[in-house]
Each structure stands twice: as structure tokens, then as C-alpha cells.
Amino acid sequence: MTMVVGARGLADQKARQGAARRPYRPNLALLRALVGVVFVAIWTFVAYFYGSNFIPSPAETFRSAMRMMSDATIPTALASTVYVFVVGYLLAAAFAIPLGLFMGGFRIFGAAIEPYVDALSAMPRVSFIPLIIIFLGLGYEAKICVVFLGAIMPILLNTYTGVLNSDADLIEMAHASGASEMQIFQKVMLPGALPYIIAGMRVGAGLALINTVVAELYTAVQGLGGLLSVYGNTFRMGPYFVVVILLAIIGLITMRSLKALERRLTRGYARTRI
Amino acid sequence: MNDHVPQAEAFPAGSAAISIRNVSKWFRRADNANPVHALKNVSLDIAPNSFVSLVGPSGCGKTTLLRLLNGLIAADEGEILVDGKPPVRGPHMGLVFQSIRLMPWRTIRANVYFPLELMGVAQNECVERANFYLSMMGISKFGDAYPHELSGGMQQRAALARALISQPAFLLMDEPFAALDAQTREFMQIEVMKIRENLKGVVVFVTHSVDEAILLSDQIVMMSPRPGQIAEILPVNLPQPRWDHDVRARKEFVELRAHLWDGIKAMVVNDPESEFYQRDRLGPRMSTPSGG
Structure with missing residues (x-):
């Protein structure tokens, strides 16, 4: 086992252990892209619904x-x-x-x-x-x-x-x-x-x-x-x-x-x- | 020990590193009512290269006296001479506080060399000397860390390094270890004792802990509250160094501890303004449940 030097190293290690224990860590970039896709989908639907003169x-x-x-x-x-x-x-x-x-x-x-x-x-x-x-x-x-x-x-x-x-x-x-x-x-x-x-x-x-x-x-x-x-x-x-x-x-x-x-x-x- | 000769008379005038003569201090209250009499007619001589502890219950003016010595506040009456001159704040006086007071936006190293930076010392010399004191306090590897990344004990060691970096002739410590856990505190006491071996100078140490005072000091000044004044000045006749073995089992330690604690306890339970006023007797006896 390697020695972890410094408080920051320890904090990092703790964070990593915490992450490993959690069964699922959401990918933030993916989630954000998903929100964008949902937004565009709603936009498309509303545009279709109201017609292009409004939206x-x-x-x-x-x-x-x-x-x-x-x-x-x-x-x-x-x-x-x-x-x-x-x-x-x-x-x-x-x-x-x-x-x-x-x-x-x-x-x-x-x-x-x-x-x-x-x-x-x-x-x-x-x-x-x-x-x-x-x-x-x-x-x-x-x-x-x-x-x-x-x-x-x-x-x-x-x-x-x-x-x-x-x-x-x-x-x-x-x-x-x-x-x-x-x-x-x-x-x-x-x-x-x-x-x-x-x-x-x-x-x-x-x-x-x-x-x-x-x-x-x-x-x-x-x-x-x-x-x-x-x-x-x-x-x-x-x-x-x-x-x-x-x-x-x-x-x-x-x-x-x-x-x-x-x-x-x-x-x-x-x-x-x- | 009422026949004890006060140290103030034991030194001929002029030989003391710090000389306090008939000093009184009042604090104005916010409501502008009667000012609080913080210190009354305090006289004390502190010998060169001595470690003096100020002990006593809350409100006895320990911290006020320390702030007077540092020049942060001025006395209303009397005279204080530090090396023969009125106290001036500055890097010749290292100050360590209970609240550690490291700047959160600076690395530990930059916190340690802060006093040198104020003096206009060049950056590379600042870093060099900071590194020396960081290694002296055993925290070299945390030089680039920020204060919040360190434990309380580590932070206080950094604060000690900061107080020592300007090589002060006087080190003033205001309950430096009061916020630390009991075990960390004992190790910090050992650190202070080791510093004393290496450095020449006067240390004035304010503490609530009688044990801490005996362990570290050459001389203990017991103060009494309302108004703050000196009750007794006691020498500590325990051999130096004290950090490599436990002196607390020695007869002198036990006797001195009992004497100091009796004195402080008497002051507290007889002080109508204390929260422990008259709490030195057994309370009403609980009645035993009937049929027992």
C-alpha cells in the first residue's frame, strides 16, 4: 500500500472510498445533455401544437x-x-x-x-x-x-x-x-x-x-x-x-x-x- | 503559603525583562454604566529567559494583562516596561491565540511567513525561513495545504511557527491549547517544552489549566477576579527538562497543584458573580423512594 502524503491526499482518498461505496454515480455531463434533449423535445412538441406562427x-x-x-x-x-x-x-x-x-x-x-x-x-x-x-x-x-x-x-x-x-x-x-x-x-x-x-x-x-x-x-x-x-x-x-x-x-x-x-x-x- | 515572598521584590529594578508596576485597567461597558475594573494595582517582574504562567478563574484579567504586554491596549494607570521600554506591538512579540487565526486564503506556509512579509523581508527568504519553522513544528509536508485541510492541532502548530518565525524575544500565549482535545493538548505542551530548549526568551502563558501551568512554567502567577489582581506568585521547583518524562507523579507537582486548585476553587465559589457561587457544598439530599 502506498503512503498518502498530505491532508489533500487523505481527503482525496476518502472521497474515492465514498464514491466506491456508492452503487451508482450519475454522470453530470450526460444528465445535462439529457435535460437539453428533453427541453428540445418539449419545444418541438409545443411548436407543433401551436404552429410556427407562434412558436x-x-x-x-x-x-x-x-x-x-x-x-x-x-x-x-x-x-x-x-x-x-x-x-x-x-x-x-x-x-x-x-x-x-x-x-x-x-x-x-x-x-x-x-x-x-x-x-x-x-x-x-x-x-x-x-x-x-x-x-x-x-x-x-x-x-x-x-x-x-x-x-x-x-x-x-x-x-x-x-x-x-x-x-x-x-x-x-x-x-x-x-x-x-x-x-x-x-x-x-x-x-x-x-x-x-x-x-x-x-x-x-x-x-x-x-x-x-x-x-x-x-x-x-x-x-x-x-x-x-x-x-x-x-x-x-x-x-x-x-x-x-x-x-x-x-x-x-x-x-x-x-x-x-x-x-x-x-x-x-x-x-x-x- | 501566605508567607511566600512576591517575585516583584525578588528582582532588583532593571534586571527584569518585563516590569509591571502598579498597573490598573478599566473597560467601558457598552451601556456606559460603571466601567469594569479589569486589573487593579498589578505589579510583576518577569526575569529574562523565564517561562511564566498566568492562572486564575475567568474574569481575573489574565488575557487583559497579556494584551497590555503586547501593546494592543494601554494601561490606565501604572507603568509597563518591556526591555526597559513601553510595550510596542510588532514582530519582536510572538502572539499565539486560542482561536488559531490563520488566514483561510493563504497556504500554511504563507500564513507562517506573514509576520516577515509585514516587515518587508524578500519572498525567497520568507519561504526559506517558513520552511525551517514548518519542519521544526513537524508540519513540513503541509506547507502548501490550506488551513481548513488541517486538524486543530496541526493548525495550532502552524500558528506557533508563525509566532516564532520573527525570532521574538517574547512569546505571549493566550490559552493556546484550550480548544484542542486532551491528548493533542498534551503533545502540544511537549512541543512548547521543546521550543523552550531551543530558543532563548521570555514566555508568558495564559491558561485555565493548573496542570498545564505547572508542567510548563518556571513561575506561576495566580490571579483573582473582580477586580483582577495578583493573588500569589509561586516558583515551580521541578527539574528541567520535563518533556522526556512524566513529572506529574512527583511530590512537588502534587503539592503545588493542590495549593493552586484550592486557591482557584475558593475564589470561584466565593465570587457572587460566578456561575459556581456557593457550589462547594452538597445539595439537598434526594429522598429515597418510599417502601425501599
Whole structure:
């Protein structure tokens, strides 16, 4: 018998023993594919039931997608939407994370602006759109601004909460070891807030995507949101479904990448991951 | 042992590594009512290279005294001198806590070299010295593991390595083994005794365990609660080293243990605020069932 070195080795061995004892371990990838197949089957049945004027069949949707690919409708719209989404979202994170850290680091400042942040976070961001149009027009700047405002609050509030919830025992330990206030912030409070920040970024990503579509509907009609409005109003359900599926795929890719990032950054946090 | 000479007078001024003179400390309560008198007129001299334990019931100010020595809090009255200077927090004071306080996002090795990193020591030297202390504590192979992957005893050994890595002249330990199971605790005591053989410096050790205090210390400071003050200072006259054989059967150990325990028990059962107030007598006798 080989010696298992290290706690991780032991944990692995335990996990393997646990798996061996169980009579059947489901294959997750297979299960997920199965769910997809069931979904497509239901879709086909409903499409057949209601007729393609209401619900296009998967095959019809696929044909629409091919057509929209070849005449560059999808690439153009997708590029525009992804651009607005990514720039607006990254700007939101770049603004919210430092501000949240600052609010948490300087408690009195954080407490002073907290009620305004709360008020803004509960407010429907759509109500800002007329104002944004007045100042920024109908182009990319206005759209990016809508996405920015939509995504900023969860990231800001989570970062702030993460810093406020930092471990007092660890801070005292660092303090006793001679750490400066800056070192405590950088080496104890910031890493402690990381799981909160990433959770906020996940929520923010969802809201950013929603607000991307909202912006494309309310400002210059453009991108996937614009196509949604055009096809929806003219009852061209095949292309309409293609756009809906594309939006779902963008959401899926974003959430999956953020989860992967979370796993990478919070490897040691097993107990504190939220 | 009422005729025992307090150690505070046994050392001429200036020769002590730590000198505590007439120190008092109050804590303000949240409701702003009467402040709690945590320490009252405490005077104590700790000789260079000695191992001193602070024992006493809860609320006797043991931990407060430790935090004063570290410079985490300041005394309201009196004076504390550590190596002739007022206490300053920093890497010259190794601190070990009951709650182990390893950072969950750092590997064990990175936790161990944290104090060096604060001092601005270069990364490769940090790693080198961390590896040395990891091997000293017998946890070399866990350097790359994360704290939650280790048992409580292993984690506390990592915390000890972290406290030792800056080669502190003073090691302050606040009930370090209270959260460990009885067996792990005994092995950790042996670890501390071995560390004492290798390293020069003062150790101040706070514990609730009378046995632990006798086993490890050169000197035991028994404190009494409300307000916290020094009740008695007792030398431990057991030969060193004590880790290679069991000293608990020796007459000196048994006598000292009985004396300390009697003292602590008396403080607890006579303290109206203690949960064991007047619990030193037999309760009402249960009546035997009739017909028995």
C-alpha cells in the first residue's frame, strides 16, 4: 500500500472510498445533455401544437440562424451587444470595487453615503434613461451608461459588505504582528472581502445583460435587443427565437467564466465561500 | 503559603525583562454604566529567559494583562516596561491565540511567513525561513495545504511557527491549547517544552489549566477576579527538562497543584458573580423512594 502524503491526499482518498461505496454515480455531463434533449423535445412538441406562427420549431429556428449568420445580421448585432455589455460591465466593476473598498475602509464615509446608495440600488434604472438620452444621446455612450448604472449597485454593496464583515480576530492578529493600517487593509480586509466581491460581480453580470437589452430597446434600436424589438413587432418568430437563444448563451458564458474565476481566486476559502 | 515572598521584590529594578508596576485597567461597558475594573494595582517582574504562567478563574484579567504586554491596549494607570521600554506591538512579540487565526486564503506556509512579509523581508527568504519553522513544528509536508485541510492541532502548530518565525524575544500565549482535545493538548505542551530548549526568551502563558501551568512554567502567577489582581506568585521547583518524562507523579507537582486548585476553587465559589457561587457544598439530599 502506498503512503498518502498530505491532508489533500487523505481527503482525496476518502472521497474515492465514498464514491466506491456508492452503487451508482450519475454522470453530470450526460444528465445535462439529457435535460437539453428533453427541453428540445418539449419545444418541438409545443411548436407543433401551436404552429410556427407562434412558436417556431427547433429546425426552423436553426434555419433562421443560418440565414442570419450568412447575411451578417448576427455578427453585427452580436458585436454591438457584446461591446456595450462588456464595456458597461467592466466600467461598473472598475468603479464599484474601489468605491466599495473605500466605503468599507473609511467607515464614516461609507456610513455617510450608505442611505443614498441604498436608495439608488432599489430604484428602477430605466427611469434614468430619458435623462441619459438628454446628456449622452442615443449611441453607444448612452447604452454603456445604462449598463454601467444597472450593474454597479450589487458590486458596490457586496464589496462594502465584504469589507465591513472582515474578521476582527484576523485584524487583531495582524495588528499584534505590527501590521500598518494599510497592510491590514491590503492583506487582511481585501482578501477577506474577495468572495463577497465575486458574488456581487455575478449578480452584476446578470443585471448588466438585462440592462444591455433594455438600453438597446429604449435608445437607438441596435444590437440583439434591437433585433428583438424588430422581429417581435413584425412577428418573425424564427429570427426572434434565435436572438433569445443568443442572449441566453451570452448569459451562460458570462456566468460560467465568473464561476471559473471564483474557483481560481478563492481556492483556500472552502469555509468562507459564499 | 501566605508567607511566600512576591517575585516583584525578588528582582532588583532593571534586571527584569518585563516590569509591571502598579498597573490598573478599566473597560467601558457598552451601556456606559460603571466601567469594569479589569486589573487593579498589578505589579510583576518577569526575569529574562523565564517561562511564566498566568492562572486564575475567568474574569481575573489574565488575557487583559497579556494584551497590555503586547501593546494592543494601554494601561490606565501604572507603568509597563518591556526591555526597559513601553510595550510596542510588532514582530519582536510572538502572539499565539486560542482561536488559531490563520488566514483561510493563504497556504500554511504563507500564513507562517506573514509576520516577515509585514516587515518587508524578500519572498525567497520568507519561504526559506517558513520552511525551517514548518519542519521544526513537524508540519513540513503541509506547507502548501490550506488551513481548513488541517486538524486543530496541526493548525495550532502552524500558528506557533508563525509566532516564532520573527525570532521574538517574547512569546505571549493566550490559552493556546484550550480548544484542542486532551491528548493533542498534551503533545502540544511537549512541543512548547521543546521550543523552550531551543530558543532563548521570555514566555508568558495564559491558561485555565493548573496542570498545564505547572508542567510548563518556571513561575506561576495566580490571579483573582473582580477586580483582577495578583493573588500569589509561586516558583515551580521541578527539574528541567520535563518533556522526556512524566513529572506529574512527583511530590512537588502534587503539592503545588493542590495549593493552586484550592486557591482557584475558593475564589470561584466565593465570587457572587460566578456561575459556581456557593457550589462547594452538597445539595439537598434526594429522598429515597418510599417502601425501599
